[in-house]
Amino acid sequence: MSVAAEPVLPQRRSRVLGRIAANPAALVGGGMVAFFVVIAILAPILPIADPIKTSWTAVRKAPSAVHWLGTDEIGRDLLSRMIWGAQASLLAGVVSVAIAVLLGVPLGVAAGSLRGWTDAAISRLTEALLAAPFLILAIALAAFLGPSLSNAMIAIGLSAMPVFIRLARAQTMTVMTEDYVESARAIGVGPLALVWRYILPNIFPPILVQSTLTIATAIIAEASLSFLGLGQQPPAPSWGSMLNVAKNFLDQAPWMALWPGIAIFLVVLGFNLLGDGLRDALDPRDG
Amino acid sequence: MIEFLFRRIVIAIPTILLISIFVFGMQKILPGDPVLAMAGEERDPATLAFLREKYHLNDPVPQQYLYWIEGAVHGDLGISLRTREPVLTLIGQKLPVTIQLAAMALIVAFFIGVPAGVLSAYRKGTWIDWLSNVVALSGLSIPNFWLGIMLILLVSVRLGWLPASGYVSPWVDPVKSLETMLMPALVLGSGLAAALMRHTRSAMLGVLKSDYVRTARAKGLSERTVLVKHALRNALVPVVTVTTLIFGDLLGGAVLTEQIFTIPGFGKLVVDAVFTRDYAVVQGIVLCTGIAFIAMNLLADALYRILNPRMRMS
Numbered sequence: 001m002s003v004a005a006e007p008v009l010p011q012r013r014s015r016v017l018g019r020i021a022a023n024p025a026a027l028v029g030g031g032m033v034a035f036f037v038v039i040a041i042l043a044p045i046l047p048i049a050d051p052i053k054t055s056w057t058a059v060r061k062a063p064s065a066v067h068w069l070g071t072d073e074i075g076r077d078l079l080s081r082m083i084w085g086a087q088a089s090l091l092a093g094v095v096s097v098a099i100a101v102l103l104g105v106p107l108g109v110a111a112g113s114l115r116g117w118t119d120a121a122i123s124r125l126t127e128a129l130l131a132a133p134f135l136i137l138a139i140a141l142a143a144f145l146g147p148s149l150s151n152a153m154i155a156i157g158l159s160a161m162p163v164f165i166r167l168a169r170a171q172t173m174t175v176m177t178e179d180y181v182e183s184a185r186a187i188g189v190g191p192l193a194l195v196w197r198y199i200l201p202n203i204f205p206p207i208l209v210q211s212t213l214t215i216a217t218a219i220i221a222e223a224s225l226s227f228l229g230l231g232q233q234p235p236a237p238s239w240g241s242m243l244n245v246a247k248n249f250l251d252q253a254p255w256m257a258l259w260p261g262i263a264i265f266l267v268v269l270g271f272n273l274l275g276d277g278l279r280d281a282l283d284p285r286d287g
Numbered sequence: 288m289i290e291f292l293f294r295r296i297v298i299a300i301p302t303i304l305l306i307s308i309f310v311f312g313m314q315k316i317l318p319g320d321p322v323l324a325m326a327g328e329e330r331d332p333a334t335l336a337f338l339r340e341k342y343h344l345n346d347p348v349p350q351q352y353l354y355w356i357e358g359a360v361h362g363d364l365g366i367s368l369r370t371r372e373p374v375l376t377l378i379g380q381k382l383p384v385t386i387q388l389a390a391m392a393l394i395v396a397f398f399i400g401v402p403a404g405v406l407s408a409y410r411k412g413t414w415i416d417w418l419s420n421v422v423a424l425s426g427l428s429i430p431n432f433w434l435g436i437m438l439i440l441l442v443s444v445r446l447g448w449l450p451a452s453g454y455v456s457p458w459v460d461p462v463k464s465l466e467t468m469l470m471p472a473l474v475l476g477s478g479l480a481a482a483l484m485r486h487t488r489s490a491m492l493g494v495l496k497s498d499y500v501r502t503a504r505a506k507g508l509s510e511r512t513v514l515v516k517h518a519l520r521n522a523l524v525p526v527v528t529v530t531t532l533i534f535g536d537l538l539g540g541a542v543l544t545e546q547i548f549t550i551p552g553f554g555k556l557v558v559d560a561v562f563t564r565d566y567a568v569v570q571g572i573v574l575c576t577g578i579a580f581i582a583m584n585l586l587a588d589a590l591y592r593i594l595n596p597r598m599r600m601s
Contacts, residue, residue: 124302125305128305136576143561143569145316228542228561243436250436250444257440264430265433
């Protein structure tokens with residue numbers, strides 16, 4: 001019953017962790033992501049102002065000791081809105097990728113392991129979804145579903161799904177030809193057990209890399225949809241919607257446009273660096 | 288080649304049909320009665336019944352789809368609720384503006400991305416390589432709408448060098464047209480430049496290790512000739528095909544860029560249609576971009592075969 005895939009995993013895991021630790025870019029990326037995750041989680045207990053409380057005496061104030069990042073067009077504290085906005089952005093990134101993975105990976109594994117007409121049908125569906133440009137598809141879906149953060153997440157998740165179907169299908173097809181899968185089938189391991197014990201653990205690394213990189217894309221997509229008014233709705237803060245308002249006050253309050261953009265840039269860069277580092281660590285051939 | 292193209296077109300047909308079902312289905316998930324939206328203030332039952340009959344809304348959904356697809360094949364994608372113009376006419380009016388923006392962005396991307404990629408690969412492991420990679424990764428991480436806002440702030444609001452918004456057709460005033468499109472093209476092209484740089488670098492790294500480059504060097508050719516005539520020419524093959532494939536990103540990016548710089552193109556048409564609930568226009572746009580994307584894929588495959596003699600042989 002000894003099959004090659006399982007005993008190798010722990011050793012491989014420590015080797016991978018070692019490679020990530022030796023990759024400064026991945027560490028920096030991981031650190032940046034961790035920073036934003038921590039402030040997003042701690043938002044409710046941090047000693048910051050109410051993100052939706054307006055103050056007509058503090059309209060469009062420049063950064064100062066009282067308002068570290070300044071205030072917006074109706075006197076709300078920008079630091080507080082930035083921190084709460086991190087929640088919306090990270091949530092949108094993670095939830096939409098979770099939707100894409102949870103729908104896309106089973107479809108890809110089914111196509112890659114069952115082949116035949118299942119594969120043909122799923123592949124045509126994937127091609128059709130891939131044919132619509134990511135953002136245009138997300139905009140159209142968000143428009144039809146109605147503007148809200150949760151609908152934006154669904155729209156982004158569905159638009160990102162085909163990439164995961166394709167990846168899971170290709171990886172499954174490769175794993176299916178391995179000797180240990182052949183031996184498992186020979187000793188009568190059922191199809192579901194085969195997927196659970198042999199296919200999923202082996203296709204996990206590339207899915208993880210793709211997920212990390214797609215979170216970066218999803219965060220930009222959420223910011224884009226919110227910027228267009230199709231994501232997070234006011235007064236709840238989101239970096240994209242903050243930028244949408246800020247563009248009307250460029251001359252009077254440029255700081256309003258500065259912080260959300262820097263935050264999106266840093267968090268997306270963090271995920272990109274982490275994703276690149278993970279890819280190098282998990283697949284040294286590409287390095 | 289013709290047989291190859293024919294085979295690819297045949298394969299593309301079911302994909303296009305699926306896109307059309309998807310686009311048609313989008314309308315069906317909408318809550319509310321489309322006839323009420325079409326009738327506007329008119330609530331006369333006879334008018335509503337007439338509209339229902341006219342648009343086949345009393346028929347079963349599969350039959351409605353057949354009517355719709357028959358119209359689409361004949362170029363009838365419906366009428367815009369907002370402007371009362373045919374959807375295809377609207378798309379035809381706005382597309383040239385976006386094509387101009389996309390073409391200028393591609394030029395920007397090519398002239399920044401390709402040289403940076405070549406230099407980065409040639410100087411692999413040096414500070415030039417490191418810097419190019421950092422700049423490229425940053426380019427991929429900056430939301431282009433924010434870059435647009437920052438450029439407007441600096442170049443238009445503070446320095447007053449270029450107009451912050453508007454559009455002038457190149458046929459009316461080429462210089463003014465270039466002025467209004469320069470910043471949008473830079474914004475849209477910067478992300479693509481980063482992607483192209485990474486592809487060029489990776490292709491060049493592969494080519495620089497190949498035997499024919501070693502032979503070219505052994506013949507005593509200058510480094511410049513080896514790089515440009517032997518290495519780059521071959522490395523450009525995958526880069527050119529990738530360029531056709533980033534068409535989707537280009538269109539998606541154009542939506543936001545046009546929104547920021549108030550350019551009356553394809554992207555602005557989508558956003559305006561979304562906010563006025565002009566669903567026929569949204570559907571038409573998704574269908575047209577889907578078909579265009581498939582055509583670009585086909586072009587990418589054909590170009591790859593034309594540019595790469597080994598593919599033609601097989």
